[in-house]
Amino acid sequence: MPIKVLVVDDSALIRSLLSEIINQEDDLVLIGTAPDAYVAKDLVNRYSPDVITLDIEMPKVDGLVFLEKLMKARPTPVVMISTLTEQGADATLRALELGAVDFIAKPKLGVAEGIEQYRQLIVQKIRTAAKANVKRIRQSTPRLAASVNLSGTEKIIAVGASTGGTEAIKEFLMGLPANSPAVVITQHMPPGFTTSYAKRLDGLCRLNVVEAKGGERILPGNAYLAPGNFHLEIEKSGADYKTRLSAGELVSGHKPSVDVMFKSLVDCAAKNTIAVIMTGMGKDGAEGMLLLHQQGAVTFAQDEESCVVFGMPKEAIKLGGVDIVLSLEKLSGAVIECLEAHYVSSRL
Template sequence: MSLKKIKVLLVDDSAVVRQVLMKILQSQPDIEVIGSASDPIFAIDKLNKEWPDVIVLDVEMPRMDGITFLKKIMSERPTPVVICSSLTEKGAETTMQALALGAVEIITKPKMGLRDFFEESTDHLIMAIRAAANARVKRTHLTSDILHPPKKNSADVIPLGAPPGAMAQTTEKIVAIGTSTGGTQALETVLVPLPRVCPGIVIVQHMPEKYTASFADRLNKLSQIEVREAKNNDRVIPGLALIAPGGKHMQLKRSGAYYYVEVLDGPLVNRHRPSVDVLFRSVARFAGKNAIGIIMTGMGDDGARGLLEMRQAGARTIAQDEATSVVFGMPKEAINHGAAQEILPLNKIPLVIR
């Protein structure tokens, strides 16, 4: 029985990017590049002939920019889109617009050294394509002997530090949220309705560095609560949501009766940095029954073990349901691990936090 391939269309004005991406993707047994285009106008001609499962899209292109093209696609025939954008502040802001419009993943590219960068980032690129494909249609999971996934670190590689000794009693609640593919839209749904006074929130959204600051700023403008990218030693206080910086892990810590975050380097955990497991594990240790853990849409299993540790420590634990998840990977794994006490649709999750 032949393997059904994920059909991909590449849209990027750089001939080098198109060439390197095509070489990487065509080397995968489950991916077929059905075409490439230097801008959205040429891409539209190709779409009229054959429609892909996933579109890999640059945002800064001649004749028609990626955002305009994305709006057209999402209004006429919604299709999973992976954004391939440069690591610049301007690029980060534009990419946030793309995510708000429904793009499901981000691949960052530097201005120089594109070939080396993409070759080093092959695993991330392939996983992004597969995640995007799963976001649109339910596919049979490919077997591990086909995927050859790289070895995953567990959260044990990030030390928690010494267990807390005698500490002041506190009843202050902490909410910890972990999410990935589809999480940018899901977090907007959760945070925007929250009242100005709500428990302090710590968040891991799988996202590359330089994008989380723009993402947090956008949510801050939309929300009543304050939302910002976390900095090392930031206090976790009511009415504030801290988002782990891309490229850094974030842990919850406690000093006396107050909580703060530690932002730190470290190896990838479950192929991610920041990792949901790293955050949840620290929340289990330092907040225990004072915490609420929420795992939402995303591919993979990051967060499942950490959420189980939270539940075992007495926290209330919640997983987003399948019907409202863009990708029911992370919530499903948490449920299968027995980590989630409750399974809720996305629109019910803000009610838990209030």
């Protein structure tokens, strides 16, 4: 069955471009376009689209208001169309919080090569969204650990995620105590969005969350997020660990790449690492997690039921690199229990 797609955007040019892209694919069918939320509502009720592309900035009713009502009344996979600005990034993160599956920046029109890359990316995101596990928004209270009974600076929690990961990582971090071992994070996001995402996490979590700059000493109570378009690696520096940023090629189809981060830990900190792989399309992180597992790291994966897309965890499990598979709500507590059980003799 073809994937039924509804395009909602106030720009006639963007509607035309997205319509042309969708109509070129045999497995996608355009059921309609809407310039505003009112037309979109009618089309949703009439045709029950499998995926909606939704502009954030629209007249009358903006995309966030429409999305919130949609996810309460008729949960549907949504790919947000966002502007590459700080305001656009903040709105996009709010959209993901409300239940959008993914987002893509508005295309730069007039550049043939850029449009072709955009075509490939939007088609991939629509196909991924069609398979996503979309649930009614739940208001969950994270199970907070008061503290972790662990001293030392050398333990590291490494987290990798992609589609659906912004909310999964947020819930995971909100379950960690202020004195948690350091957390290093790779989430597939473009430049600019990671800056806003780190600030958002920092305001919600008891950990200090920053976008990694490179060269930081990795310390307990802190989380370091890979910036868009840079790989985050961890290296040994005397008795300490430090962050390192690399602007190399795409790895496993991504930059930042979870595999790059995990493999850097294999070289310097495998036995001191707890690795967590979360929701996401593809297999980035699976090979790195297997290597960590083989070198003595404890490895966790998010389970299928709680994933938006059970791609990355599935691949890691298939390779045999995962020790424990748990629902998202149980991950942070289990990681803390693991730290206390395995690493009670940590040095200062």
